[in-house]
Amino acid sequence: MSSKYIFVLGRDQNLAKLEIVSILKQAEFDYEIEIDGANYLVITFKDKLNVNALMQRLAGTVRIAEVFSEPEGVTLQNFDVDLDIDIDKLDIYFPNKFNYTVHSLDDDAKLESEVYQLFKAHFKKYKIKAIKKSFSFSRKIGEDFEFLLVRENDSNNADANTSANANAGKILLARSVAAPDPNIYMEKDNDRPARKFTHGTSFRLAQMMVNILDVPLGKTVIDPFCGTGTFIIEGLLKGYNMIGIDIEQPLIEASKQNLNWAKKRFGFEGKYELIQADSTEVKFNADGCVFEPYMGEFLKKLPNFEKAKKDIEKLEKFYAKFFRNLTKNLNSASEYKNNARIVCILPYYRTNDNRLVHLSDRFFTQLPFKHVDLEKEFGLNLLNPIEYFTPSGSMISRQLHIFE
Template structure:
């Protein structure tokens, strides 16, 4: 089954998430291609109708309905129904990941004209700035009935978007919870990404040793993953309890512990996904020495925590670290030192920051 995943602003992070997600599901990727922020996947099995709800770094998912050379593609599209609406007025857009955009644009214009549809092509006029500095276009209008895509150059793939992330519902859920810590809390989007990078499955237990008010815990519970949250801040644990109760999660599926994760003794869990303390919130760029001091504290903390839980974790460890701007460069922990002291192997090292952010994140995925 062939699909297009339109990735968010951090392409490498989103790609790693998608790969890890389908690995844990056992849905083998037979082939993939990446063009700008479009990730084409040929999967062994079909995906669920609500698959996008489980992914944090994906904007939309499209299904391929026709493929081939330009000539073959147009013949194959002719066999497919493109519009299922009841009105004869249609606003549509085309996501372009190919040099054959003009051919598809002309084809759709003629096709809709023959079908006596008042069809208007809406261009992708809104821009998002990608992690590496480039820009990608996304729809700016909500008044779009159909979204199509064209992908590839030698072998062309045409299809329709059939799943789109509902950011409004995610934001509403996040903003309405009883306890919030805007400056400290991780976003639901990044929480989902980290959970998927951990490859933890439904009914397995995920540990967050710095759980705060429970954002990662909540996102995992929504995926029917059991969780254990630890935090030495009693107020944070009380806040996490309120948030999980507000979401009406089954109490047997989560455990909250007010304790220090460098010393806490726990039963076996599958994986870790966590955001430890990234240091103080900075309003101006720190000196190199100050930044190195923050990173050393972080390295000591994460080494102690990983060694404390080492014999209780069977799967991956996913954590964020400070990625601190000093001048025009950024510095982050020396991961080789952490690996040597904990006997883990590095799977991914992925930056996640905005251009003017002083303390961004580096995301690490480790395995034994």
């Protein structure tokens, strides 16, 4: 029995889309992206989903909602008439008393009002005490009902140039059925014993990057700038064996503390090794790589153009040496060396006169790895690299790169 779901994306929307499709491909789901919206994906599946299990694997998705109605005959051209929805025939059980919210993912106030009036009339007819609340993604779902609405149009149709677009304008009504547990990330970020604020990627971002890494489970993945062990922990929880390298021994000790804590708290079966070494020279055997490297000196304010250019040139030399060493060690171990995958974050600078200073084109053309074609491999209209939402207060901008 086929089913249709709306995946609502968090703040890093393009990265979240890539994570969803990566997970679905890795798990060999039979699916089709029906609508590719700015802040959501509508996906049809051949079978019913275990939404809670899938939600636990996704770090960039804030809701999964199951579509329960697609009113016929509602298009952009005739939307000025009332929606013709018989709520009595919907496969939803309403208790005698509950709270509910209605929210359009397209910020369509007219659609929200139409649907609200339908529900209001239905609840009044059956003397159901239903209290409408203000919508917020911070609200818990469960006993309350959260209804999400999507209106398909030319701009968000996944195949707008085909006959499938003849139904553009149809309305999708969905009920939220799964949401992430924010306490998991809070616990990882706050309860780990060793924390270094200048050497830490968020666990949410680390999980997304590990999910995008297209390496078979059980293989060995390396983080060559492991810091306090965030990627190591997420890789182990995913099902990889992990190698962590850092040039600073205190950070290796911090990783050991955090890994011992994570093993006791969450449990994992994979093996790991922590090595104090220079990642531009050390030898290792690995099948994939995920990391956020050294990004240059800490900046308290935006640099001028001359300083930004000088700093990025220094980083280019360091990164070039690192990537040359990486390709030797990845290829020496990989059974599919032409597809050895790297997911990483690299910096660029915004200057105090609002100019951008990126790693040069020459740097990327000389790399032994090439950017993955995201549209070809994942069916998403995304460019590689992907802009990453820079943490508040950071003077360094970031992009996520996927190489092979």
